[in-house]
Amino acid sequence: MASSTRCWPIARTSWRKRRILSESSSTMNGKNWKPEYVELVQKGQKEKAKELVLSQITDDRIIYKYFRGLNRDFRTIKKPELWLCNAYRLNDPFDCAFIKSFDNEAEKCQSREDSINKQNETFISCFSERSDSMVMWGTYANCHRGICVGYSLKEIVEKYDCLPVIYEKTLPRYTDDTSILINTLTKYIDWEYEHEWRIVNFNDGHRMSDGYLMDFVRPKEIILGYKNQDLLWKVDGADKKTSKDEDDSLEEVGANQLIRYSEDVLGTQCFQYTMSDNGFMLEKIIRF
Template identity: 40%
Template sequence: MVHKNYLNAEQFERYKQFIYAGSIGEAKKMLLEIIPKDCMIYKYYRGINRDWNSIIKPELWLCKATCFNDPYDSAFLCNCHSKKIYDPQTEYTLAVEEGLKQYEQDQKSDIMQDTVLVGCFSERNDSLLMWSHYADEHRGLCIGYNLHDLIKNYNCFPVIYSDEMPQGNELGLNKTDSLMKYILTKYSDWSYEKEWRIIQIDNTCTESGKLITFERPLEVYMGLGKRVEDKYRRNHKKLAELKQKDNLLKVSEAIEKDDFYVDDTKITDYRRKLRDEGQKIGLYNFELSRQKFELEPRKWSIGI
């Protein structure tokens, strides 16, 4: 399936220029003018109770960049060396000075990377790879949010994919806007994700991330039917293991534990609650196409 990008090439180049110039306000203003008010953005989840409880609260987990699977993510790597090889006879002092500066910048880079908190989203809700990587091999959930609202209410920006790293020779925590180009630029291998990011800089966070108050979801996509069935078998297996350790454990208590997969009835109950309050949420699941390597969405009507 061919997916149209939310920004065309000309718009994206102008956006990139704003980000690389540190003009974050101008970039945000531009996005609010371009992105339609009904445009959706998506986030993949494993689909366990911990995820669902945060989704409906609603909250969003911002993860430290140091915990990501890409070592270059928000790494703030600077090259302080003016050359690769120094003449030991005439450039010894220069080599020592630049070596010390490189060490200081690398230390600062590690500290700064640990202050970057990110929530990741995608323009796509039907990526086979992302369902596999981020939604527990198609057993999880993909949640849709209003993108225009996220841009308006948070530091929400599209990722810039490139074969070249952003360049700089000095870093500083007091230059947040100028640091955004490092946080928003990823190697082009990741471009299939069509990622947008909500970003916070927080040097007080001592955990692997934090929860923030967030927006209500507008769409919920279940994984593949057969994989969704498998999550209940896994729940039953986990329950049996817990009962072996504690025979007095109530089933109703066990299935509410954070690491159990969320039950479908919780999702339909949530939709019913919203409907009673005059609000809407779309529920869907995916099936495999019989003609192409694609996921086909279907309206989900079970349990209504």
């Protein structure tokens, strides 16, 4: 749907470029942890899987979440809060499908209905090991006009049981409660480029809703998208305008506020991605 939002450039003064190497897509120390992790998840042994993951994470490791860059995103980042989305409303219909195996057609239909009901009680928030994925910037961050926010991976694993996604060619079958973990953490191998980690909550109280907000941790890093300056960024107190984009009124905040928040509250510099001169890749610059 077309947006009524007008576009203004952000002033490009008082910022400099400092080349920073892109993050490695590898999060763990070593490679032998994966088979053991998959086995634990298949057995539904969540706490042991979590212990294994924590043993591999360095204290300084960052995990990233992409945002469109709307005012509501900025509010949740500042509070801080986290949006968990209804699994049925995710962009992959097989995500948390909870499909059972049946030979009878009637039972198959009932299984799919049960699957949808289970999806509507499952809420997920997704993160990525990568902040420099051009595909994810295009898909989840408003075509490079949004933001990418970094969090302490160890902190959110410890507090919220954030675990890495397993990518497979075979759809896992839902048998009983022990198979819930493997069903919520498995995606088709085509999605492997996302290097996803996720927080999964089950909440019947929010059943059928689009999702809900929960208290979260403060971010460690904020990165502006390459085309971020193309948006109209509104400062609090400015004239209010509404947008027909999606289903609510949007009051967008200034990119400068993000920069100030990063420096004054988080104590870190704010970054922005730019196009590399050396190939099809993004490079970080420090923006202030």
